[in-house]
Amino acid sequence: MLDIKVIRERPDLVRQRLSTRGAGDEKQVDKILDLDAQRRQKLSWVETLKARRNLVSKEIGVLMGQKKAAEAEVKKRETRELGDLIAQLDKEAAGIEVTLRETMLRLPNLPHESVPSGRSAEDNPVIRVHGEKPALAFKPKSHVELCESLQLVDFGRAAKLAGSGFVLYTNWGAKLERALIHFLLELHTGEHGYTEVSPPFMVGPQCLEGVGQFPKFADQYYAVQEGLDPATLGKLYLIPTAETPVANIHREEILPERQLPICYCAYTPCFRGEAGAAGVGTRGMIRVHQFDKVELVKIVKPETGYEEQEKMVAHVERVLQLLGLHYRVVLLCTGDMGFASAKTYDIEVWAPGQGSYLEVSSVSNCEDFQSRRMNLRFKTDSGENKFPHLLNGSGTALARLFVALVETYQQADGSLAVPPALQPLLKTDRISKP
């Protein structure tokens, strides 16, 4: 959520920054300014009346104490009338307040000034490239073919269990997935200073609202129902990313400044409805309804946010370097950025079988957009309450990392070499046909 004071004081700047996203959100600014003015006018009026009522009520108390019932009756009549008017105005003010908040919650974050203008993914500049596309002496196979022949994944039976868009890892596939989770958590907690947490995989709607997934994108997530009771539907949602529970850990808290930065790292499965994305990458594991991910979340002082974001990108890059994968870092342009983000880097890993780069990580600085929504603050050493900046980054998404690994490490004989970093965990240097 944007700061209403910034909208009030610098509406032109807000309109200009919103317009760079190309979604027409700047049109909402006038509506917000109007609602804000109405709200304050109403509030000022009703609060004056309340002050009067409180004063007279107190006088009634004194009169009652002195047994002057008749005088008290006169004053009661006045406060009764005031009360009716107050109730009416309160109702009107609450209505305006709700409309204002609903509008504000649907407004995306302002892109940071360092973010290049652009309309779509095609306008995203490549910041750097690491390594080179592996030169295979044979025609690379797709991960689908490799997974089937090596029996790493059973796509058919996964569909039998849960429909299309789900993965059943089997045998070495399951072991590889587990090894990757372990490898990532150990790296980020052991070398990058993150604290490991393991959150609930379902959360209430207020958490989705807190990070900006609700109310605007409510159709993309799985709502859970308890048993056969439809009244429980929508009280909990399957998390689309660990960011949702982890970023909300300290919601509605006031943290002491010395606790910052807080750096969390969590493994969770991620559940996504992918409504409207049907038919895209239906074959294989590139776009699925459930995938594993290790997520990084930082709660930081505003002035250190962009520095911390660069560090987080480096932490993600370290993963791909240790696994010996070719990747590139892309800076998302204004038109391609997520709703809550002020600046996002995508890290894309090369998948030889696909002949393309796959997004395995997205590292965003959401500034105070989310902390405002969840009312998360920190108290400075001088006693002032401020909104911290929130960062999140995948470190990394596993299904696609799995694809890149399988396709990169495939051998001419159809087997798979195991990258050195994973050999101690898998206790082998090669995965062959069973």
Add this chain to the structure above:
RNA sequence: GGAGAGAUGGCAGAGUGGUUUAAUGCGCACGCCUGGAAAGCGUGAAUACUCCAAAAGGGUAUCGGGGGUUCAAAUCCCCCUCUCUCCGCCA
């Protein structure tokens, strides 16, 4: 799922309709005292919104959340959430 108890400020804890400005204690900050400290004494200290050009200052709301009764609610009534104790069921 059943029965009961509870939720008050940083923490503990009093407060069953009106001079309550939420007592008191602990903790915290500052000051006095001291060679320095402790003790003692004094002072201060929540959050949000809002009014005022700003500052100073004022107003409103907030005692888990929501609604109701009343001129007036931490206090009475209803609903919800969470915590604790016991029972049942369960990995």
